[in-house]
Amino acid sequence: MLFIIQTALTLGCTYALVALALFLSYRVLDIADLTTDGCFVLGMAVSVTSALAGHPVLGLFLALIAGAAAGSVTAFLQTRMGVPSILAGIVTNTGLYTINLMVMGWSSNASLLKQATVYTMFKDLGIGGSWSQLILSGAITLVCMLGVRWFLTTRLGLSIRATGDNREMVSASSINPRFTILIGLMIANSFTALSGALIGQMQKSADINSGTGIVVIGLACLIIGETVMNGRKSLTRNIAACLIGNIIYRFIYALILQTRILPIECLKLMTAVIVALAIAAPTMKDNAALMVRIRKEKGESC
Amino acid sequence: MLKIEHISKVFNPGTVNEKKALDDMSLEVKDGDFITILGSNGAGKSTLFNAIAGVFLVDSGRIILADRNITFEPDYKRSKYIGRLFQDPLKGTAPHMTIEENLALAYLRAGAATDSFSRIRKSDRMMFRDALKRLDMGLEDRMSVQVGTLSGGQRQALTLLMATIVPPRLLLLDEHTAALDPGAAEKIMKLTEEIVNEHHTTCLMITHNIMQGLHTGNRTLMMADGRIVLDLDQEERQKLTIPDLMQRFRQGAGSELDDDRILLSD
Numbered sequence: 214m215l216f217i218i219q220t221a222l223t224l225g226c227t228y229a230l231v232a233l234a235l236f237l238s239y240r241v242l243d244i245a246d247l248t249t250d251g252c253f254v255l256g257m258a259v260s261v262t263s264a265l266a267g268h269p270v271l272g273l274f275l276a277l278i279a280g281a282a283a284g285s286v287t288a289f290l291q292t293r294m295g296v297p298s299i300l301a302g303i304v305t306n307t308g309l310y311t312i313n314l315m316v317m318g319w320s321s322n323a324s325l326l327k328q329a330t331v332y333t334m335f336k337d338l339g340i341g342g343s344w345s346q347l348i349l350s351g352a353i354t355l356v357c358m359l360g361v362r363w364f365l366t367t368r369l370g371l372s373i374r375a376t377g378d379n380r381e382m383v384s385a386s387s388i389n390p391r392f393t394i395l396i397g398l399m400i401a402n403s404f405t406a407l408s409g410a411l412i413g414q415m416q417k418s419a420d421i422n423s424g425t426g427i428v429v430i431g432l433a434c435l436i437i438g439e440t441v442m443n444g445r446k447s448l449t450r451n452i453a454a455c456l457i458g459n460i461i462y463r464f465i466y467a468l469i470l471q472t473r474i475l476p477i478e479c480l481k482l483m484t485a486v487i488v489a490l491a492i493a494a495p496t497m498k499d500n501a502a503l504m505v506r507i508r509k510e511k512g513e514s515c
Numbered sequence: 516m517l518k519i520e521h522i523s524k525v526f527n528p529g530t531v532n533e534k535k536a537l538d539d540m541s542l543e544v545k546d547g548d549f550i551t552i553l554g555s556n557g558a559g560k561s562t563l564f565n566a567i568a569g570v571f572l573v574d575s576g577r578i579i580l581a582d583r584n585i586t587f588e589p590d591y592k593r594s595k596y597i598g599r600l601f602q603d604p605l606k607g608t609a610p611h612m613t614i615e616e617n618l619a620l621a622y623l624r625a626g627a628a629t630d631s632f633s634r635i636r637k638s639d640r641m642m643f644r645d646a647l648k649r650l651d652m653g654l655e656d657r658m659s660v661q662v663g664t665l666s667g668g669q670r671q672a673l674t675l676l677m678a679t680i681v682p683p684r685l686l687l688l689d690e691h692t693a694a695l696d697p698g699a700a701e702k703i704m705k706l707t708e709e710i711v712n713e714h715h716t717t718c719l720m721i722t723h724n725i726m727q728g729l730h731t732g733n734r735t736l737m738m739a740d741g742r743i744v745l746d747l748d749q750e751e752r753q754k755l756t757i758p759d760l761m762q763r764f765r766q767g768a769g770s771e772l773d774d775d776r777i778l779l780s781d
Contacts (some may be wrong), residue, residue: 290763299582334604364632366616366619366634367631367632367633367634368620368624368630368631368632368633368634369631369632371612371616371619371620371623372620372624374609374611374612374616375609375612375620378609378610378611378612379605379608379609379610381606382588382606382607382608382609384570384594385568385592385594385599385601385606386588386594386620386621386624386677387591387592387594387595387624387625388591388624389589389591390591416676445611490542
């Protein structure tokens with residue numbers, strides 16, 4: 214049981230960065246950014262390749278830069294080239310497949326054997342014992358979350374929020390939406406890449422297909438967190454929801470993995486259903502209310 | 516202050532829907548002028564504002580603001596010194612951000628702060644509080660409330676405050692009270708005059724209320740077919756009766772004042 218909790222917390226903290234990225238793109242900027250899947254693998258590939266060369270810490274920073282670059286391509290396509298935002302993400306995502314193979318030396322996977330990772334280096338410091346992975350991931354994620362919370366109240370951060378909240382007020386508020394979308398997507402994707410980078414070094418491997426469905430899982434975590442935390446009410450809660458949702462999701466995941474209540478292959482379908490239901494909930498509620506009203510009126514008129 | 520020299524704008528050129536929205540129009544606005552603009556439907560009033568604010572570039576002519584040629588400047592750069600209010604109170608504020616965050620955004624963007632990472636200070640927050648208090652709507656005690664929960668009148672008052680919290684060089688008011696209930700409209704109008712007078716802000720205001728048009732500010736323009744057909748200074752306005760005004764509009768425009776929303780009395 215302790216192992217389940219530990220795994221759930223560690224993975225939850227690490228994957229929380231993906232949810233944080235989706236919070237920035239999907240909630241703050243109101244853009245469905247589908248660069249996520251490829252960007253996650255990009256971060257993983259860059260970080261593992263760098264660790265293979267003996268530079269695990271540098272690998273994390275390179276992953277951040279690579280993610281920001283991927284985000285800027287998506288932003289460029291949609292703000293300068295007139296590509297619809299969803300398509301822009303898909304186009305970048307597709308292109309990243311080749312880039313990712315290239316980063317891993319034209320191989321579909323890369324493994325770290327004896328090489329040091331940020332996790333082994335941290336463990337060697339002797340902090341936290343068997344909890345050291347959790348402590349390191351948690352600390353990095355916490356710093357990112359606090360950074361986002363701070364950033365969103367700065368001049369640029371407020372401008373990015375206004376861009377997503379009310380497109381009509383933007384140009385009348387001296388905000389250049391091209392710039393705010395560019396910065397927003399760069400930050401979001403650098404978090405996604407960082408998450409991939411950490412997972413890669415934690416699992417000591419990178420695989421070209423490990424990003425499949427990450428965007429949906431990230432959204433599910435975000436929505437679960439928002440529901441639990443009543444997160445749309447305030448910025449702080451919404452950012453905290455990224456982490457809370459992820460821990461809950463990973464807990465369920467670890468539980469199923471351990472107990473085999475469901476075949477583990479079912480998890481992606483379950484995730485998809487959770488996301489679809491959560492996003493559809495307001496519409497379904499409205500429809501249900503209307504049906505009740507119609508039935509009631511009909512009953513009265515008879 | 517503001518010089519508009521022979522600007523023209525044609526929408527949908529070369530099609531059956533071709534429309535000459537601005538027709539070789541010129542206008543000179545002096546520093547501190549408060550000009551009201553009246554006119555028929557489709558006379559080009561809002562188009563004029565869009566041209567000044569840079570929503571589109573004019574086909575020909577020049578726009579000069581404070582000795583600077585802004586003809587080709589993009590809209591987001593112009594809005595640093597041109598404040599604008601629309602008829603729709605939802606257009607000027609971000610609904611999921613709090614009152615304080617909306618004010619902070621306006622203040623940090625229009626002010627001298629050029630640092631992307633600048634934030635508001637405690638003293639700024641106190642200043643926002645005082646400014647909100649002046650609206651007399653109790654908003655100063657609800658600064659952490661999301662703007663989406665406010666009424667239309669409250670949102671428009673907040674938009675007015677946001678547009679003027681750093682006094683702009685030019686304020687464009689596009690029927691900014693038309694969508695509000697009479698009480699709120701009156702209140703917003705009073706606040707507008709107070710704020711504009713206090714800073715001697717140069718201001719252009721479109722209105723459908725003739726009495727308001729003649730009694731607010733110091734100069735009245737009437738527009739038709741993308742041109743200014745009547746330009747009345749303070750002295751002329753005071754002597755004028757509404758039938759005189761209609762008569763003179765007819766002479767200038769060659770047609771009746773045709774506006775389905777015009778208000779002849781107040």
